[in-house]
Structures are given as C-alpha cells and as structure tokens.
Amino acid sequence: MAFVQQGENRFIVPIGPQHPALKEPGHFEFVVDGEIVTGASVRLGFVHRGIEKGAEDRTWTQNLYLMERICGICSHIHATAFVQGVEKLAGVEAPPRARAIREIFAELERIHSHMLWLGVAAHEGGFDALFMYSWRDREVVMDILEMLSGNRVNYSANLLGGVKYDITPEMIDKVREGLNYLEERLDHYLDVVNTDETFIARTRGIGKMTREQAQLLGAVGPTARASNFAYDVRVDAPYAAYAEFPVEMVVAEEGDLHARFVVRILETVESIRVLRRIFDNMPESELVARVPRRIPAGETISRVEAPRGELFYFIASNGGEKPERVKVRTPSLCNWGTVITLAVGHKLADMPMILAGIDPCFSCNDRLVMVKRNHQDPQLWTWADLRNYGIEYYR
Amino acid sequence: MNMTLHPLIVLLFFPGGLFLLASGLIFQWADRKLVARFQNRVGPRFLQPLADVLKLLAKEEVIPAGVHRGLFIALPVIALAAALTAALYVPMFGIQPFFSFQGDLIVTIYLLSALTITLGLAGANSVTRFSLVGATRTLTQLFSYEAPFLLAMIGPALVAQSWQIGKINELLSGTTWLIIGQPIGFLVALVGLMGKLELPPFDAPEAETEIVAGALTEYSGRGFALFRLGKDIELVIGLTLVAAFYLGGIANPLEFILKTGALLLVTAMLQTAFARLRIDQTVGLWWRAGALLGLVQILAILVGIYIRQSWL
Numbered sequence: 001m002a003f004v005q006q007g008e009n010r011f012i013v014p015i016g017p018q019h020p021a022l023k024e025p026g027h028f029e030f031v032v033d034g035e036i037v038t039g040a041s042v043r044l045g046f047v048h049r050g051i052e053k054g055a056e057d058r059t060w061t062q063n064l065y066l067m068e069r070i071c072g073i074c075s076h077i078h079a080t081a082f083v084q085g086v087e088k089l090a091g092v093e094a095p096p097r098a099r100a101i102r103e104i105f106a107e108l109e110r111i112h113s114h115m116l117w118l119g120v121a122a123h124e125g126g127f128d129a130l131f132m133y134s135w136r137d138r139e140v141v142m143d144i145l146e147m148l149s150g151n152r153v154n155y156s157a158n159l160l161g162g163v164k165y166d167i168t169p170e171m172i173d174k175v176r177e178g179l180n181y182l183e184e185r186l187d188h189y190l191d192v193v194n195t196d197e198t199f200i201a202r203t204r205g206i207g208k209m210t211r212e213q214a215q216l217l218g219a220v221g222p223t224a225r226a227s228n229f230a231y232d233v234r235v236d237a238p239y240a241a242y243a244e245f246p247v248e249m250v251v252a253e254e255g256d257l258h259a260r261f262v263v264r265i266l267e268t269v270e271s272i273r274v275l276r277r278i279f280d281n282m283p284e285s286e287l288v289a290r291v292p293r294r295i296p297a298g299e300t301i302s303r304v305e306a307p308r309g310e311l312f313y314f315i316a317s318n319g320g321e322k323p324e325r326v327k328v329r330t331p332s333l334c335n336w337g338t339v340i341t342l343a344v345g346h347k348l349a350d351m352p353m354i355l356a357g358i359d360p361c362f363s364c365n366d367r368l369v370m371v372k373r374n375h376q377d378p379q380l381w382t383w384a385d386l387r388n389y390g391i392e393y394y395r
Numbered sequence: 396m397n398m399t400l401h402p403l404i405v406l407l408f409f410p411g412g413l414f415l416l417a418s419g420l421i422f423q424w425a426d427r428k429l430v431a432r433f434q435n436r437v438g439p440r441f442l443q444p445l446a447d448v449l450k451l452l453a454k455e456e457v458i459p460a461g462v463h464r465g466l467f468i469a470l471p472v473i474a475l476a477a478a479l480t481a482a483l484y485v486p487m488f489g490i491q492p493f494f495s496f497q498g499d500l501i502v503t504i505y506l507l508s509a510l511t512i513t514l515g516l517a518g519a520n521s522v523t524r525f526s527l528v529g530a531t532r533t534l535t536q537l538f539s540y541e542a543p544f545l546l547a548m549i550g551p552a553l554v555a556q557s558w559q560i561g562k563i564n565e566l567l568s569g570t571t572w573l574i575i576g577q578p579i580g581f582l583v584a585l586v587g588l589m590g591k592l593e594l595p596p597f598d599a600p601e602a603e604t605e606i607v608a609g610a611l612t613e614y615s616g617r618g619f620a621l622f623r624l625g626k627d628i629e630l631v632i633g634l635t636l637v638a639a640f641y642l643g644g645i646a647n648p649l650e651f652i653l654k655t656g657a658l659l660l661v662t663a664m665l666q667t668a669f670a671r672l673r674i675d676q677t678v679g680l681w682w683r684a685g686a687l688l689g690l691v692q693i694l695a696i697l698v699g700i701y702i703r704q705s706w707l
Binding site (some may be wrong): 001012013019020032034035122123124125126127128130131132133136186198199201202222347348349350351352392 | 433434435436507524525527528531595596598599602603604605606607667668669672673674675676
C-alpha cells in the first residue's frame, strides 16, 4: 500500500504496477508539489518473459510464431521484421504478391492499433464517449482481420519466404466496404479532436516536445513525428511492398498531445488510402519462395515501422537450424525517456494522458536489466558473479 | 398534494427512509443506463445498483492502518444521515414536505454540503496518497461550485419572497416556468449540481485514471455503500430542487417523475459530451463564469423586483 512517507518533504504519487490508468504493469513515481509534478521515474520489468533467450532454442520456423507473440497488438509487424531479416540472411526475396499482402496486414494492424490508442488516450482524459465509440468502430477492422486470417490478434500471415494465405477479390470487396465506413468515422474523430473545447483544453500545449528534444531523447514513431521529426521507416527505408505502394509521411509542428492525436488519426486515414491503392493493383505471383532449412551464417539488421514507431531486429545465424541470437528493440523502449522528461512541470491530472500519449506497450519492452552498484564491469559477468549476485539478492 | 401520516412512517418508510433509498437506487440506475446508452453501451440491469449495495454491505469492512477508527466508521453514517435529513424539507415525489420552517432552504443546502465535507474528511483521514489528493480536490471543488449554486438557488427564493422550499414550490406551481425568466440561474443550478455530485466532466476528485477512487480509495464495504447511497439520494434531492424551482414546481408524483426524469436526461447528455476537466479548470470555470453569471442573474432579479414594486 502506498503510504505517505513520514519525515520527508517529498510527496510521491505512485502509478502502477496495478493502477486503473494502466492496463499493463509498469511502475511510475511522480513527485508532486500540490498538483504540480516536480519529478518522475519509471520502473519496468514486471513481465519479462525471456523471449529473446527462448528464440535461441527454437528453429527458424518455430521462432516465427514466438516472435508474433511478443506484442498482442502489433503481432504481425514483429513477425514481418523477423521474416525479413531471415530472408535477407538466406538471400531470398519474397514474391511481389506476398510482399503486398504483408503490407496489407501491416496497415490493417496500424488502423486497429491507432484506433485502440485513440480510445485509451481519450479514456485517460476522462472522455469516455470517444473511448466507447472509437472501440466500437475498431471492431470493423477487427472483423476484417478475422475474415482475412481467421484470427483477431495473431494473424500468423507470414511464412519464411512469403505469406500463408491469399486475399481473394471477394474478400477485397468486403474490406473496401469496411474501409469506407472507417474513413468516414475517422474524419468525424478528427473533427471531434480538433473542435471539442474540453478535449482541446486537456491536450493543447500539454506535454510539448520540441524537435530537438525528440531527437535528443531518441523518440520514434508518431510521438517523434508529432514533434516535426520526419522519420518513418516505411518512407526512409522501404520494406515489404512500400517501394511500390508508398505511404505519405504525416508530421505535425506543435509537438503537444493534441498533435499526437492528429498525427495518429491522419496516419490511420493514410493507411486506408494506401490499402485502396494496393487493392487496385494487386501484383500477381505465387505466394512463397523457397527458404533453406539451415540459414547461412551471418548477421543482419531488420527495421520496420510498427504502429508505435521503428521496430529493430538484430539476427545472427551460425549456419544452423536455430538462430544464434535474436535481439529485439521495440519502439516503446525508445519513447519512455520523453515521458519522464515531459512530465516535470505538468499537473498530476495530465500524467495519464502524457503517459498514454506515446502509446506505451509494456510487455514488449521488458528486458533483462542489470543494475549493479559495486561491480567493476557492469557489462561482463562471469557465472560465479551471477551466482553470487543471486545468493546475495535473496539472502 | 398534501397527506397526513404518522411521523415515524414519514421518517422510516414514506417518503423518507426506505422509499428514499429505493428512489436513490432507481435514479442511479437511470443515470448509469442513460450515460451507457449515450456511449453506445448496454448499461446495467435494473437491479444492479441494489445488488452492488447488498454486496458491499455483506463485505468485510477493512479499516486501514493509520486512520482514526471512530471517524472512519462514523463519516459514512453522517453522510447518509445528512442526505436523508435534507430530503425531509424537499417536496419529494410531489408531496408537500412534512417538516418545514422559514429558512429550510439554507438548511437543506447546508446538509447537502455536509455530505461533501464528510467525503473530504474521509479522504483526509486515511493516509493513502490517492485519498489525500482526492480529498484536496473534493474540498477545492466544494469551494468553487458552492457559491454559484447557492446564488442560483436564491434567485427563485427572491421571486417567491420566501426561504421555505415548500412555499416556493407552491408559489411557483402553475405559473410561468422560471427557466424562461432565469435561464442563467437554471444552467448554473444544474451544472452546479453536477459539480456537487462529482459527475463527469467534474469528476476530477475521483478521476480513476489518476487517483484511483479519490477520497474513497480506502473504503471498501459498508462505508463505501453508505457513501454511495448518500450520493444517490443527493442526486434525487438536487434534481427535485432544480425541478421545483425552475421547472414550474412539483405538485404531484407524475410531475415529479417527468420533470426530474427530463433533468436527468440533460445531465446524462452533459456527462457524455465532455472530457474531464482538470481541477484548476473546474475552479476557473466556476469563479470566472459560474459565480459571475449567478451574480448577474441575482442583480437582474433584484432590479426587476424593485421596478415592479416602485411602479405598482
């Protein structure tokens, strides 16, 4: 339980790891002076699952399913990043139609992720009507994804060297219908976000981040683009079919919460536009290219644009059936620094919205973190060191 | 409508006591259902509020460490008692209030504020940070809406030349609805009521995404149920007062249901339409807009009365 610390002048309001504002575990401590926040700290690591280590024990194909389960919202993009890295190592290129289908799933996923975020962020600001309506409309894209893949969350569309299933013209017709409805609704939400007085009072000028700050703190994705930092992997280093069907980058000048709302809604609209373009010119080809069971030895980096920003994979192979090392760096991890920095000086009431403003995803950014104060070299630990550390820790 | 009943029946069953509790639960249900429908949700079943209360009453009451035990137990009782007492002076269900004296309007408003003060005390009593922040916000909000709300209640009293709720209600029945003559007063009264009840968008004192449940974070069982009931009854009383003063009085049960129901519909719409205001925004809104508008309304009424008296 959170008691007031006696004898100290600091009044700390804890948020998490169990808190109504956060649906996932993370711990934040806000030092407040009245309602004004004067300091903030973050502690992660409540749901570390050891997926990177687990990947070293599974074959390349098995890992496909493991990677998809890193994140429950952007599952497809994780598998895509992994698959593209492996294909690069194997020297195989996926057929054009497969790459187009990968982009279709990635953009549908972006729509559902951004609409989910819109609802959550509105709820943090106490605007439950927008929350309920955006989640109702999100069901449309969820139904589309279910129709295409049979699943609402883990679509399992990727295979090494291609995709698992085709998208038929009948399916495309249904998807178009859904997209038309969504576009109409998103226009309405953009209108709400731009005109609702109470909503603007809660978002405009709150959590303002300059372009320099965004660069310095290493922000990625819509969070950075809302601060006029024009960087999008889809545009700057096209993968899948983004070279054939490019997206337009959405940036905003203001850098406040309001800009983050606008950027994400406009990005969703842009996703709908690019989806229509793909449907108009679906390339014809087979769906899978052959990938050897053993991947040639080597190292590679694979970058994709997840809904939350740049997703980065490092994959090393020793020429065997299993990867030597898979390292994942998720976008949320890059954005935490901005929350801690921006929180200071704002009111306690703004904290949930600033937190939600980066669209945080907790379980995908939990890593093994080593904090050792008295140790000589924090990078290099021998087995005896680790054993001793464990014994001391639980003594 | 006038009825003669034994005082004990009045206090324990009708229209006080049990009947009041039941109507509080029904109004809570209607409020939740309406908001849910506006938000495209299904909303609770009819017996849900009753089930909530029964469940809470059956639960073990945990008294956290570091609180004043007596206060912790007594505050919910005082809150509910204040709400129940306030109802006696108000024409509930369109029946003339059974207890009435010159000046009971002020007593009623005082009793309604007592409920909010107990909330603030309950928060300040526990040592949890969420409760303390919630208590601060509750009391800050009390100081911001109370004056405009009082001004909005004085307007009709001035028109009726009485400080007796029953008499004001009687005088205003059948005449032109005051909402036409004093639209500003009506608006301030209704929105002030929402601030009093901590309904969205004035729910900063119990903003769940920031401070969990605000002042009531440490309350779980019986105490929480009593506070909840007190607030429900305050909702009924508040709606009745506004309907009696501004919607042409309440003369019979049918008028009571129609008029308070219409007001509830409006408050539910207002609850849905806005994002939560920060506490500093709430205070700013009330003192910059609410209080000034209320004063302008009172001035207009006084000038009107003066002109009428000097000309006739």
